[in-house]
Amino acid sequence: MSTMLAVENLSVSFPTRTGMIEAVRGISFSLGRERLGIVGESGSGKSQTGRAIMGLTPPNALISADSLEFDGIDLLNAPPQLRRDLRGNRIAMILQDPKYSLNPVMSIGRQIVETLRTHGNVGKAEARDRALAMLEAVQIRDARRVYDLYPHEVSGGMGQRAMIAMMLIAGPELLIADEPTSALDVTVQLDILGILDRLVRERGMGLIFISHDLRLVSSFCDRVIVMYAGRIVEELPATELANAEHPYTRGLLNCMPEIGVGRHPLPVLDRRPEWAL
Amino acid sequence: MNSALSIDRLEVAYDHFRALKGVSLDVAAGESFGLVGESGSGKSTLLRAVAGLAPVSGGTIIVNGEKLGDRRDKAFYREVQMVFQDPYGSLHPRQTVDRLLLEPLVIHGFKDIEPRIIRALDEVGLGSGFRFRYSHQLSGGQRQRVAIARALILEPSILLLDEPTSALDASVQAEVLNLLEQVRRDRRLTFVMVSHDLAVITHMCDRLMVMQDGEEVERLSAPDLSARRVTKDYTRNLLVASEGFRRTA
Numbered sequence: 001m002s003t004m005l006a007v008e009n010l011s012v013s014f015p016t017r018t019g020m021i022e023a024v025r026g027i028s029f030s031l032g033r034e035r036l037g038i039v040g041e042s043g044s045g046k047s048q049t050g051r052a053i054m055g056l057t058p059p060n061a062l063i064s065a066d067s068l069e070f071d072g073i074d075l076l077n078a079p080p081q082l083r084r085d086l087r088g089n090r091i092a093m094i095l096q097d098p099k100y101s102l103n104p105v106m107s108i109g110r111q112i113v114e115t116l117r118t119h120g121n122v123g124k125a126e127a128r129d130r131a132l133a134m135l136e137a138v139q140i141r142d143a144r145r146v147y148d149l150y151p152h153e154v155s156g157g158m159g160q161r162a163m164i165a166m167m168l169i170a171g172p173e174l175l176i177a178d179e180p181t182s183a184l185d186v187t188v189q190l191d192i193l194g195i196l197d198r199l200v201r202e203r204g205m206g207l208i209f210i211s212h213d214l215r216l217v218s219s220f221c222d223r224v225i226v227m228y229a230g231r232i233v234e235e236l237p238a239t240e241l242a243n244a245e246h247p248y249t250r251g252l253l254n255c256m257p258e259i260g261v262g263r264h265p266l267p268v269l270d271r272r273p274e275w276a277l
Numbered sequence: 278m279n280s281a282l283s284i285d286r287l288e289v290a291y292d293h294f295r296a297l298k299g300v301s302l303d304v305a306a307g308e309s310f311g312l313v314g315e316s317g318s319g320k321s322t323l324l325r326a327v328a329g330l331a332p333v334s335g336g337t338i339i340v341n342g343e344k345l346g347d348r349r350d351k352a353f354y355r356e357v358q359m360v361f362q363d364p365y366g367s368l369h370p371r372q373t374v375d376r377l378l379l380e381p382l383v384i385h386g387f388k389d390i391e392p393r394i395i396r397a398l399d400e401v402g403l404g405s406g407f408r409f410r411y412s413h414q415l416s417g418g419q420r421q422r423v424a425i426a427r428a429l430i431l432e433p434s435i436l437l438l439d440e441p442t443s444a445l446d447a448s449v450q451a452e453v454l455n456l457l458e459q460v461r462r463d464r465r466l467t468f469v470m471v472s473h474d475l476a477v478i479t480h481m482c483d484r485l486m487v488m489q490d491g492e493e494v495e496r497l498s499a500p501d502l503s504a505r506r507v508t509k510d511y512t513r514n515l516l517v518a519s520e521g522f523r524r525t526a
Contacts, residue, residue, distance in 0.1 A: 041446040041447075041448055041449075042416075042417070042446055155316075156316065185315040185316050185473055186315075186473060186474070186475075186515065186518040186519055187315060187514060187515065187518045188315075189518070190518050190522060193522045194522075197522070197524060212446050212447060213447065214447070215521055216521050216522065218521075219520075219521030219522040219523070220521070220522040251448065252447060252448060255447055255448050255450070255451035256447050256450075256451070256476065257451075257454065257476045257477055257479070257480035257481075258476055258480075259475060259476050259479050259502065259503055259516070259519065260479075260503040260504070262480075262503075263480075264458060264480075265454075265455035265458060265459070266451040266454055266455055266480070267451065268448065268451045268452050268455065269448040269451075
C-alpha cells in the first residue's frame with residue numbers, strides 16, 4: 001500500500017503562564033488509502049493531531065516532528081502559500097458541529113462555490129452546477145432549495161452534509177473528519193457515515209476519523225489508533241479490537257452500557273499514572 | 278400503584294407548532310422511566326413541560342397526587358429538580374460552586390446550610406476542595422457532578438434528567454451514570470430520563486417510551502428492549518442504528 005501521509009515523532013505544545021502544555025507528545029503513524037480511526041478522550045491530543053496535519057494549529061503553539069510528509073511534501077517547512085493551496089484542495093477537514101463551523105452569513109451554495117473557485121479556474125455557472133451535483137451526492141434531496149439556504153435554516157444533519165459537500169467538492173486526497181457525527185442523532189449519524197464510506201471507496205481517499213466513540217470507530221475504520229495523554233498507547237486493526245491489550249483501550253470499550261448486558265455499576269476507567277509516561 | 282408523576286394527554290405548542298401531541302404516561306414512585314427519540318421528537322419538551330419551562334396548552338400533569346397549575350409553587354421545586362444536558366451552559370459562569378449550591382438553600386429557607394453544602398459535594402464525589410472553584414475551572418464530568426449536587430441539595434423526590442451524559446466522554450459517562458444510580462438507590466428517587474442513546478436508557482431505566490414527532494411510538498420495558506421484543510419499525514431502526522456502522526456492499 002502506498003503511503004500518503006507519514007507522521008514521525010510529531011509533538012504539539014502550548015506555552016502557557018503555568019508552563020508548557022504538551023498536547024501531542026511524539027506520535028508516529030502512516031496512512032495509505034484507507035480509513036484510520038484516532039480514538040481518545042477529551043484532552044488526549046487527537047484533535048490537535050488532525051489540526052497539525054491540516055495546518056490549523058494556533059500560531060502560539062510549538063510544533064516539532066522528525067517528519068510530517070504528505071505525498072512527498074514536507075508540511076512543516078512548507079511556505080504558507082503552499083499550505084493554503086493544499087488546504088481545502090488536497091487535504092480537507094470536516095469539523096464537529098455544523099452550527100459553529102459554517103459561515104452564518106453566507107448561503108450554503110455560495111460557501112461551496114467559494115471553495116471550488118479558490119482552488120481551481122472554474123466558471124460561475126460550472127461551479128454552481130458542480131456544487132448542486134455535490135449536494136446531491138451527499139444525499140440532499142432538494143439540492144436546489146438547500147443551495148440558497150443559510151446554515152441556520154437547516155437541521156444539524158443537513159448542515160453536516162453541506163459541510164461534507166464543501167470539503168469534498170475540490171476532490172481531496174486526504175480527508176480528516178474530526179468528530180463528524182458526534183452532534184447528530186444516531187440514525188442521521190449512520191447516513192453520514194454511509195456517505196463518507198462510499199466516497200472513500202469510490203474516490204480512493206485516505207480518511208482520518210477522529211472520535212471518542214471507540215465502538216463506532218471500530219465498526220467503521222480499517223485501523224484504529226488509541227491515544228492517551230498525547231501519546232499513542234495502542235494501534236490495532238479494527239477487527240482485532242476485542243483482543244486489545246492495553247488496559248486503557250479495554251477500559252474504553254468496557255465502560256459503555258450495552259443493550260442486553262446488565263452491568264451495575266458500569267466499570268469505570270482506573271487511570272494509571274504509568275499510562276501517561 | 279403509587280404514582281409519582283402522571284401525565285394525561287399533554288399538549289405543548291409554540292405558536293402554531295405542536296411540539297407535543299397528547300402524550301400520556303405514568304411513573305410510579307421510585308421508578309426510573311426513560312424517554313428515547315431523535316432530535317425534535319418532543320422528549321425534552323415533555324421534561325421541560327413538567328418543570329414549567331414549556332408552554333402547556335392542554336392536558337394535565339399530576340405530581341405526587343397534586344395537579345399542577347400554570348404557576349409552580351416553591352414546594353413543587355423542592356420535590357422536582359432537573360439536570361440539563363450541557364454542563365457548560367447550565368452553571369452560572371461567575372458564581373463559585375459554593376454560591377451555586379447556596380442559592381437554592383437560601384430560597385427555600387434552609388437553616389443548616391454549611392453541612393448541607395459539604396454533604397452534597399461529598400455525595401457526588403467532589404469533596405470540599407471544589408467548593409470555591411468557578412465552573413470554568415472544572416472538567417465536563419465535574420460540572421455535571423455539580424449540577425447533580427445542585428439538584429439533590431433540596432432533597433427532591435423526582436429528578437428530571439435531560440441527556441445528562443451526552444456531552445461527556447464515554448469513560449466519564451460511566452462515572453456519572455454510576456453516580457446517578459447510586460443516589461437513586463440511596464434516596465429512593467424517581468427518575469425521568471431523556472436520551473437519544475438506547476443503551477444508556479436500557480441501562481438506567483425500568484421502562485421506557487419511544488417518541489417521534491411529539492407522539493408516543495411505543496412503550497417497552499427494559500428487558501423487552503434487551504430481548505429485541507419491539508413491535509414498531511421505528512424502534513427497530515433505532516436499535517439497528519445503535520449497533521454501529523454496517524457496510525453495505
